[in-house]
Amino acid sequence: MLQDMIHPPEQQLPIEDICSPVSSQIFEFCEQELFPETLQNSDVSSCSNCCYEDNSYPTNLCSSFSSIPLDVGKLNINNINTPTNPTTNTNNNFSIIFDSQDENDNDIFASISFSPISTFSVLPLLEAQQDQFDLPSLQVQIPVADSANGISTYSPDPSVPLTEPPLQAVFEEDGLSSLPSYVRLDPSSPSCSVLDPTTCSILDPTMGSFLPGNLSTALSADVSGLFGGSILMGADLQPQELEFQGDNCGLYASTSLQRVYSSGEMQNINNDSTHLVNGGGGASLTSEISAFEESTYKVGRLSVEERKEKIHRYMKKRNERNFSKKIKYACRKTLADSRPRVRGRFAKNDELGEAVRPNCSNHEVEDEEEITVKDDEEMIDASDIYAHISGVNSFKCNYALQSQSWM
DNA sequence: TGCTTACTAACTACCACAGGAATCG
């Protein structure tokens, strides 16, 4: 599988599969940071009728990636995964990406780097650039997942399919949840782009829903779960993340699973998974899985039915989300960005000048009791605008300050 | 075990207006 990921069938990364906002932003960032000339030539820079919707990235981006001047010799996976100093790897070109990120992005990196089983977290990016990489040489530096550490071993045979056919049907509606926790997933599954060696898209679209709130955790869990083999020893998985597991088709197993299975059972499961990975009988295993799950034992606090329900609910929610936020008109975005706002709402351009005036009036002569409700509203508006002008986001803070000054 | 409270994350409405799209002569 690992080899599969390192040697995907298709050499070029189909960026159109990068459908999550996060991944798009990452690639956008890469494009801007690494290939400014490309960006300049893109339609995005043009204001008139330019359309850089997410799906429009592919052509430019693919060409951009094909021209990445990345020095493989400087790229050291081990360095990247060194928990002690993830940001000191300034010599390789990844530092361009990570060093220039803000704190949150550093958290991303930290979460990746410090995850004990996130060793391969950078691989998708490497894959995207494998035309320039000597990936076989890189593989040498890639630690082999160790089943003894709870990480299953991957088949070295790149030709071996991850699973037998297409569990794709499994993902349809109820079928999804029928996948037990330890089942490896068919890379062709749309819900499992995280495993897709073709798209190399580590960032599953679903991740986006978790990133804003707890990005590092989610990403860490994601990456860890991806490369950690069939079982994630996720002791800290939150219920929400448990639902996230559902999106990954039960790729992870929570602590509850650990409690249920003995180490020997876990090993057996691992073996089964490995067996499956090796293509040694996916169909039979699938039937085993079915029987396995239908045995109706509870997975920790969640019964199979409960888990199904959770997963189904999450999948439904996820599908309803709009990950395809597209900017049809870049000029409008530019305008919106430069447009004055009052508490997040667009404000009239002339409103600033007019409304600030009352704020500048001498309120000292006004008796506090004479201030009507209307006057209060005007003052609020004025303070709103004051907040906007002063660059202070907190209207309440300003209003409090203004109120004090008016007294 | 069930209830209440507190908290978090996701989602949605709101706003002004430039400019794309449609229409007309």
Next chain:
DNA sequence: TCCGATTCCTGTGGTAGTTAGTAAG
């Protein structure tokens, strides 16, 4: 068929408020 003028209305982002879900007591 093309072109200019006019009108309509779409789309843009940050914030506040609402809702749903969950944990803790």
